[in-house]
Amino acid sequence: xxxxxxxxxxxxxxxxxxxxxxxxxxxxxxxxxxxxxxxxxxxxxxxxxxxxxxxxxxxxxxxxxxxxxxxxxxxxxxxxxxxxxxxxxxxxxxxxxxxxxxxxxxxxxxxxxxxxxxxxxxxxxxxxxxxxxxxxxxxxxxxxxxxxxxxxxxxxxxxxxxxxxxxxxxxxxxxxxxxxxxxxxxxxxxxxxxxxxxxxxxxxxxxxxxxxxxxxxxxxxxxxxxxxxxxxxxxxxxxxxxxxxxxxxxxxxxxxxxxxxxxxxxxxxxxxxxxxxxxxx
Amino acid sequence: xxxxxxxxxxxxxxxxxxxxxxxxxxxxxxxxxxxxxxxxxxxxxxxxxxxxxxxxxxxxxxxxxxxxxxxxxxxxxxxxxxxxxxxxxxxxxxxxxxxxxxxxxxxxxxxxxxxxxxxxxxxxxxxxxxxxxxxxxxxxxxxxxxxxxxxxxxxxxxxxxxxxxxxxxxxxxxxxxxxxxxxxxxxxxxxxxxxxxxxxxxxxxxxxxxxxxxxxxxxxxxxxxxxxxxxxxxxxxxxxxxxxxxxxxxxxxxxxxxxxxxxxxxxxxxxxxxxxxxxxxxxxxxxxxxx
Amino acid sequence: xxxxxxxxxxxxxxxxxxxxxxxxxxxxxxxxxxxxxxxxxxxxxxxxxxxxxxxxxxxxxxxxxxxxxxxxxxxxxxxxxxxxxxxxxxxxxxxxxxxxxxxxxxxxxxxxxxxxxxxxxxxxxxxxxxxxxxxxxxxxxxxxxxxxxxxxxxxxxxxxxxxxxxxxxxxxxxxxxxxxxxxxxxxxxxxxxxxxxxxxxxxxxxxxxxxxxxxxxxxxxxxxxxxxxxxxxxxxxxxxxxxxxxxxxxxxxxxxxxxxxxxxxxxxxxxxxxxxxxxxxxxxxxxxxxxxxxxxxxxxxxxxxxxxxxxxxxxxxxxxxxxxxxxxxxxxxxxxx
Numbered sequence: 001x002x003x004x005x006x007x008x009x010x011x012x013x014x015x016x017x018x019x020x021x022x023x024x025x026x027x028x029x030x031x032x033x034x035x036x037x038x039x040x041x042x043x044x045x046x047x048x049x050x051x052x053x054x055x056x057x058x059x060x061x062x063x064x065x066x067x068x069x070x071x072x073x074x075x076x077x078x079x080x081x082x083x084x085x086x087x088x089x090x091x092x093x094x095x096x097x098x099x100x101x102x103x104x105x106x107x108x109x110x111x112x113x114x115x116x117x118x119x120x121x122x123x124x125x126x127x128x129x130x131x132x133x134x135x136x137x138x139x140x141x142x143x144x145x146x147x148x149x150x151x152x153x154x155x156x157x158x159x160x161x162x163x164x165x166x167x168x169x170x171x172x173x174x175x176x177x178x179x180x181x182x183x184x185x186x187x188x189x190x191x192x193x194x195x196x197x198x199x200x201x202x203x204x205x206x207x208x209x210x211x212x213x214x215x216x217x218x219x220x221x222x223x224x225x226x227x228x229x230x231x232x233x234x235x236x237x238x239x240x241x242x243x244x245x246x247x248x249x250x251x252x253x254x255x256x257x258x259x260x261x262x263x264x265x266x267x268x269x270x271x272x273x274x275x276x277x278x279x280x281x
Numbered sequence: 282x283x284x285x286x287x288x289x290x291x292x293x294x295x296x297x298x299x300x301x302x303x304x305x306x307x308x309x310x311x312x313x314x315x316x317x318x319x320x321x322x323x324x325x326x327x328x329x330x331x332x333x334x335x336x337x338x339x340x341x342x343x344x345x346x347x348x349x350x351x352x353x354x355x356x357x358x359x360x361x362x363x364x365x366x367x368x369x370x371x372x373x374x375x376x377x378x379x380x381x382x383x384x385x386x387x388x389x390x391x392x393x394x395x396x397x398x399x400x401x402x403x404x405x406x407x408x409x410x411x412x413x414x415x416x417x418x419x420x421x422x423x424x425x426x427x428x429x430x431x432x433x434x435x436x437x438x439x440x441x442x443x444x445x446x447x448x449x450x451x452x453x454x455x456x457x458x459x460x461x462x463x464x465x466x467x468x469x470x471x472x473x474x475x476x477x478x479x480x481x482x483x484x485x486x487x488x489x490x491x492x493x494x495x496x497x498x499x500x501x502x503x504x505x506x507x508x509x510x511x512x513x514x515x516x517x518x519x520x521x522x523x524x525x526x527x528x529x530x531x532x533x534x535x536x537x538x539x540x541x542x543x544x545x546x547x548x549x550x551x552x553x554x555x556x557x558x559x560x561x562x563x564x565x566x567x568x569x570x571x572x
Numbered sequence: 573x574x575x576x577x578x579x580x581x582x583x584x585x586x587x588x589x590x591x592x593x594x595x596x597x598x599x600x601x602x603x604x605x606x607x608x609x610x611x612x613x614x615x616x617x618x619x620x621x622x623x624x625x626x627x628x629x630x631x632x633x634x635x636x637x638x639x640x641x642x643x644x645x646x647x648x649x650x651x652x653x654x655x656x657x658x659x660x661x662x663x664x665x666x667x668x669x670x671x672x673x674x675x676x677x678x679x680x681x682x683x684x685x686x687x688x689x690x691x692x693x694x695x696x697x698x699x700x701x702x703x704x705x706x707x708x709x710x711x712x713x714x715x716x717x718x719x720x721x722x723x724x725x726x727x728x729x730x731x732x733x734x735x736x737x738x739x740x741x742x743x744x745x746x747x748x749x750x751x752x753x754x755x756x757x758x759x760x761x762x763x764x765x766x767x768x769x770x771x772x773x774x775x776x777x778x779x780x781x782x783x784x785x786x787x788x789x790x791x792x793x794x795x796x797x798x799x800x801x802x803x804x805x806x807x808x809x810x811x812x813x814x815x816x817x818x819x820x821x822x823x824x825x826x827x828x829x830x831x832x833x834x835x836x837x838x839x840x841x842x843x844x845x846x847x848x849x850x851x852x853x854x855x856x857x858x859x860x861x862x863x864x865x866x867x868x869x870x871x872x873x874x875x876x877x878x879x880x881x882x883x884x885x886x887x888x889x890x891x892x893x894x895x896x897x898x899x900x901x902x903x904x905x906x907x908x909x
Binding site: 025 | 302303304307308311312314315316318319322323324325326327329330333372375376378379380382383385391392393394395396397398399400401402403404405408409410411412413417418419440443444447463466467470476479480498501502504505506507508511512524525526528529532537540541544547548550551552554555556558559
């Protein structure tokens with residue numbers, strides 16, 4: 001049945017339970033999510049504008065946004081590129097153990113962030129498995145912004161791959177065959193036929209990985225150096241302010257992060273709607 | 282996230298000739314790049330957890346996971362999951378029913394609001410409960426007067442974890458139930474079934490794998506949450522430390538092998554989660570989400 | 573009819589719930605000691621000693637729970653509602669906050685126990701790699717380019733604040749009391765720090781386990797502990813001047829009253845001054861306050877010229893306000909790096 005038909009059927013639905021399920025939904029949502037989030041804004045409201053701006057736009061806070069957003073952006077970009085390769089390989093090619101590798105892609109979703117954090121740190125620190133090879137060459141990963149990027153690449157990896165896979169599967173081969181018949185090289189076909197078709201999913205995956213990376217704490221706080229102005233992520237700054245009884249300051253920064261992530265969330269939802277509405281390549 | 286991945290048709294030399302696939306060297310190169318990337322970022326950390334855990338021998342490993350504080354941490358982690366998983370699942374089913382089977386104004390706003398916890402940093406998720414229930418918080422004085430402990434006690438951890446994992450099941454079920462439409466339920470109703478009967482015998486079997494799928498992810502996240510719990514727990518050993526927090530404590534006490542030993546339990550949980558997820562995806566893919 | 577045999581799922585759930593519930597129910601008397609970061613091993617040993625003592629003298633079994641973390645962070649937790657019966661923090665300024673911000677202890681708390689409520693003291697020393705390859709001898713070496721210094725964050729860690737003040741005190745003395753020079757000196761030290769952990773133990777872990785840094789500025793007790801665990805790869809270097817670090821202990825009256833543990837908690841703190849406890853303290857590398865025990869272990873602890881917080885820095889209130897609050901000197905030098 002078409003979506004329009006389903007929608008029409010729903011409008012004149014005779015199904016029971018609307019009242020109670022909507023009621024439960026809205027109540028639970030309000031109590032668990034909306035009211036606690038409102039506490040955030042209440043607390044921020046106790047600040048004057050000057051205090052709010054000082055907390056939110058002070059040099060240390062700005063440095064932490066630069067790191068959190070910058071590293072998340074870089075990591076999402078890396079994931080966009082490699083995620084595309086991984087998704088392509090998993091969908092289009094056969095090789096032994098493919099099912100296993102496919103399942104493994106979800107590891108960052110399933111593994112606790114703290115475990116990821118301490119593991120990545122020990123592997124990349126000076127005496128770690130990888131660290132000891134990289135350090136003599138002057139490549140320092142642990143305790144630098146690069147380390148933050150590495151941790152966020154791990155965290156965001158599944159987002160791009162999982163968003164691309166269904167789209168890749170649904171792509172119609174006829175288009176590629178047509179392009180080939182018309183004389184396009186494989187690379188041209190990829191650039192002009194496939195990439196545009198994949199773009200909405202790619203952008204969505206990128207945005208999801210980015211949004212996740214900005215607020216990430218557990219996997220980053222071990223590998224980052226936590227130096228103010230240099231390697232302090234925004235969530236850590238919130239925790240630090242909290243530990244100094246600067247509730248208002250912590251809350252102010254939390255509000256900034258929240259508003260930014262919420263804006264991203266809206267953008268992602270819009271992207272997903274846009275990519276669903278577009279006719280399948 | 283959560284999309285089923287069915288097996289696609291393999292590529293052949295014939296396809297290369299027809300121009301719909303890359304040449305073999307390119308294929309090899311791409312595969313190598315992909316596998317190397319995954320090996321570096323996924324396989325290596327996973328192997329490292331177990332390797333570091335067993336670095337000091339099986340004796341240390343066993344001692345680390347059977348030590349009283351570790352067992353308390355396991356118990357607390359399981360308890361928190363045992364509460365937040367059913368709660369969020371029940372909510373998810375109710376929300377999906379309301380959203381997928383009916384049309385009403387503000388529906389898309391509701392869906393966006395349900396996604397909200399995904400947009401919140403874990404630290405902020407913990408912070409909001411401290412602001413609400415901490416001794417200096419909005420409800421603090423009332424709670425103190427009635428001797429109700431939420432922050433720095435188990436209820437606070439349950440709340441923070443439930444907040445973080447709130448959307449998981451709902452997000453799985455909403456698209457699934459939307460796709461399934463209302464025809465089957467309406468048919469059942471017209472045949473004389475009551476609302477509950479319709480739900481139990483028509484809807485539930487259809488969404489059963491979707492629910493399981495959401496539950497598996499929810500559980501993994503609930504047991505593994507760190508940032509939010511770190512803010513609301515009091516880090517009281519043996520009382521308010523979940524497994525991830527216990528791992529952090531051990532890590533900070535020169536007990537690297539012990540930390541990784543407890544971490545390996547969480548890694549095993551992760552592997553079980555991946556296996557369950559794969560199996561369910563296969564089931565859903567095979568049956569198109571229906572029974 | 574509800575038969576457990578016929579409903580294995582239900583029976584299993586009952587068993588599981590009982591197991592879970594056993595973890596929550598607390599039958600015997602308990603005490604919560606909220607402490608600072610490096611004291612984990614000390615209190616693990618002391619709690620066992622005290623429990624035995626209490627059992628023998630009162631015939632009652634007591635369970636003592638511990639929470640550890642950066643001193644400032646722990647103080648905030650207690651103010652936020654963490655129900656500590658006693659606090660054993662890194663500096664009196666943090667304990668004072670419990671009185672000032674939350675009325676949990678009376679004003680005159682520090683004089684209730686001997687030695688200004690400090691059953692043990694410590695100081696600040698350096699820990700370096702075996703053979704001291706960078707030749708670290710004194711505070712001035714910490715500002716040399718190419719020397720990586722590990723020290724925690726003064727905003728969260730008590731030990732970090734002692735570190736900072738010791739460095740400041742050294743610079744003041746070397747530069748004839750010039751605050752400008754002291755500020756510049758401390759700035760250079762922190763410029764050499766690649767990472768700031770939240771607690772003293774975190775910094776030690778970074779230095780020892782992760783192999784980061786050339787020198788660790790830390791509590792003397794922590795340095796001793798790390799040295800024994802460092803398997804010969806670490807050495808202690810004692811600077812020319814340091815600070816008398818006085819971590820106090822205190823009963824949290826409001827909480828103990830509520831729990832009915834005032835007598836127990838008071839005994840817990842007073843027992844820290846008993847000879848056998850003081851011996852335990854010395855064995856765990858803290859300087860005991862009891863002069864007899866201190867004399868016995870005199871050879872273990874080096875004699876250093878020690879600055880004092882009250883005499884040389886105007887007390888914690890002044891030091892905190894000048895250096896560590898938002899916008900204080902530490903913030904200023906962080907930003908100007």
